[in-house]
Amino acid sequence: MELQQAREKFYQTWGTMGTNWGINRTMAQIHAFLLVSEEPVTTEEIMEELLISRGNANINIRTLIDWGLVQRELKAGERKEYFTAEKDMWTISRRIARERRKKELEPALQAIDELRSIKDNTPEGKKFRSRMSDIHSTASTVDSLLQRFINSNDNWIVKMIAYLIK
Amino acid sequence: MELQQAREKFYQTWGTMGTNWGINRTMAQIHAFLLVSEEPVTTEEIMEELLISRGNANINIRTLIDWGLVQRELKAGERKEYFTAEKDMWTISRRIARERRKKELEPALQAIDELRSIKDNTPEGKKFRSRMSDIHSTASTVDSLLQRFINSNDNWIVKMIAYLIK
DNA sequence: TTTTATTTTCAGTAATTATTGAAAGTTCGG
């Protein structure tokens, strides 16, 4: 397999993986391209390499920056913006976990929490509350593990893995 | 808030959470309905409660059964099928993790693995391989943690949490 | 075997989500 072919396969793999895990295909592909680019790249280059429009490139680059996965870089004497990706995989994982937790776990957790306290003292009401408490309890545990991961450093991760894999 | 209102809020919350995490809305809502149903329910009841078609109900119930989240039940002297959900949250989490790993992590891992060994000895080729190895290494670690979780029992989970949260 | 209750399938359609591309906005040098 040729290098360029391999790169394209990687964009595609990363893109598919992204869609499966709640990140849109283009965003993941731009990230993939930046991950295998040694030098900072421009919006133009992203558009050409992935065959996407300027608007699409722009909005997804911005989201990657918001998530902390990509940084803007300016070159002296140039007006164009250049972009580079964070390359450390554990840092990438933590940043993704942080964003998804914030947007997709936190609100659900809060909704379940509220449902724990409906006023209904029939046996069905009691059973419902107890079910919600049960779900809330497990979800909270997952949430705090996730928060610990998000705020951890690589050293913590290594120790955790050593303990868990053993 | 009334009980029925609370149930509906729960269907909606669980459905949204599902879509965010790669499970389709109806599948998650049927699961939610079964989670708060003490008695086994029929396809008819699911259709009425969630206002969905028979085809939609059928295909999603089947997927829930495939995932091991729902069981068929037969009542003596009746031809209709009844359904009940697994209620233990850690078991539910393990089953979901298992299915998603199988369909969405395993293939990506394998693709990355193949990209590690392209034949290209330019500096760019070497850098690409090293990037792929790096990604593969982190992804493998995540994968083995996940597999350990999937095959674990509640006791293991409790111990793990005790260690990690402390 | 025929009738009836029930489940499954799937082509057509609807709903949702992502992308384009051109126009508007911004920023900077002269």
Place this chain on the structure above:
DNA sequence: CCGAACTTTCAATAATTACTGAAAATAAAA
């Protein structure tokens, strides 16, 4: 301030994904 270089926005459209409902298949009862 003006114009060029570049970035951002967003209405229209395309692509993807999910759902409906009626017909076909299945299975039990008569």
